Amino acid sequence: MSPEETPDPGGLEPERAPRAVHRPVLIDEVVAWLAPREGSILVDGTAGAGGHAAALARRVGDSGRVVAFDRDPEMLELARKATAGLPVSLVHAPYSAMREKLAGRGIAAGEVDGVLLDLGLSSDQLAWRHRGFSFGSDGPLDMRFDPTSDGPTAADLLAESSAEDLATAFFEFGEERFSRRIARRIVETRDAEPLTTTGQLAELVRRCIPGKLRHGPIDPATRVFQALRILVNDELKHLDAILAELPDILAPGGRAAIISFHSLEDRPTKWAFRNDPRWTVLTKKPVIATAEETAVNPRARSAKLRVAERWSNQEPTPTPTSPST
Structure with missing residues (x-):
């Protein structure tokens, strides 16, 4: 893997x-x-x-x-x-x-x-854009290992979870230092612009990261995507x-x-x-x-x-x- x-x-x-x-x-x-x-x-x-x-x-x-x-x-x-x-x-x-x-x-x-x-x-899972695991290409925010299950997708969790719960997940599962800032932005903007694609989420996360930290060897969205995937799939x-x-x-x-x-x-x-x-x-x-x-x-x-x-x-x-x- x-x-x-x-x-x-x-x-x-x-x-x-x-x-x-x-x-x-x-x-x-x-x-x-x-x-x-x-x-x-x-x-x-x-x-x-x-x-x-x-x-x-x-x-x-x-x-x-x-x-x-x-x-x-x-x-x-x-x-x-x-x-x-x-x-x-x-x-x-x-x-x-x-x-x-x-x-x-x-x-x-x-x-x-x-x-x-x-x-x-x-x-292979990363390569399939329709599965929503990767921010390298735009696709639906699914992230379920088993797409035939009735469990919530990543988009569902982003739409329904509180800022506190999202921040906790981003920090604990992704070790994201700006977890609270990212979670607040998601909650503040989701009613006007629901997050349904990987591109939307990745861009939102990048905008929450201070400019000098955006340009490193790892995309700023990496930790949030990891955390969300772990959360979706328990x-x-x-x-x-x-x-x-x-x-x-x-x-x-x-x-x-x-x-x-x-x-x-x-x-x-x-x-x-x-x-x-x-x-x-x-x-x-x-x-x-x-x-x-x-x-x-x-x-x-x-x-x-x-x-x-x-x-x-x-x-x-x-x-x-x-x-x-």
């Missing part, structure tokens, strides 16, 4: 994007740490375009299984193409529903050998829910690998791994992308991979010192 400052690669509609543009980050490292074997049962909680799921499925053989979740039906279509012919089952559901959905497919709690979560947003609530359940989902000796892109995702992951006695932390420091990977995939520069193993009485399996291929 990708942080919001990734440039919009053209705003292609999904029907005009026959192949995925997203490159899975830290893919060699994920395979090395999860160490899939013939017959393994693995779960990719964030299927995206299917890159990680396909790489893992190639290692589990015909007797193994990869179950891949995603809230976004359009991403699942890309994943379907990437995993064709491989032992992968695709599930349209949030990863927080993992335990329930696995049970419905005959996989009981405690039977999973490895779980991957690649958090955040994919380049991302941190879903993350907290799955962190609490992962130890029960995994078999003894099973591993969880979580890739985060900002501190709001990384902090709860780090805390859960270090403070739950059912975990053995395998990555004392987060694994980051190599210079070679960031050179060809700049999105990887902010990725952090943490891995923990479900405690067992058995001797721990050797941990890798370098990615396997």
Whole structure:
């Protein structure tokens, strides 16, 4: 997945994007740490375009299984193409529903050998202007990971929320220092000019930022867009829910690998791994992308991979010192 400052690669509609543009980050490292074997049962909680799921499925053989979740039906279509012919089952559901959905497919709690979560947003979602994730091209302010749901869109929340609630969200989820100023401007102007497009919101935010701070490496609208997306999709609530359940989902000796892109995702992951006695932390420091990977995939520069193993009485399996291929 990708942080919001990734440039919009053209705003292609999904029907005009026959192949995925997203490159899975830290893919060699994920395979090395999860160490899939013939017959393994693995779960990719964030299927995206299917890159990680396909790489893992190639290692589990015909007797193994990869179950891949995603809230976004359009991403699942890309994943379907990437995993064709491989032992992968695709599930349209949030990863927080993992335990329930696995049970419905005959996989009981405690039977999973490895779980991957690649958090955040994919380049494909950013590229689709009709989804409203990117301010690189104008589109409707939707931002729902699942556009088939009846949950509020970003435009709905901007129209209905109080200035205080918006300011809190911009500050807590986006670390936006001008959160109150931006929230007041939204409330003051929304009756006369409802915010319905990404271009409108981005321009409003930019006008709220002092002139000397508008011209930096990151667009001033980045933090507000991140905060609004997290709010629309309840991302941190879903993350907290799955962190609490992962130890029960995994078999003894099973591993969880979580890739985060900002501190709001990384902090709860780090805390859960270090403070739950059912975990053995395998990555004392987060694994980051190599210079070679960031050179060809700049999105990887902010990725952090943490891995923990479900405690067992058995001797721990050797941990890798370098990615396997």
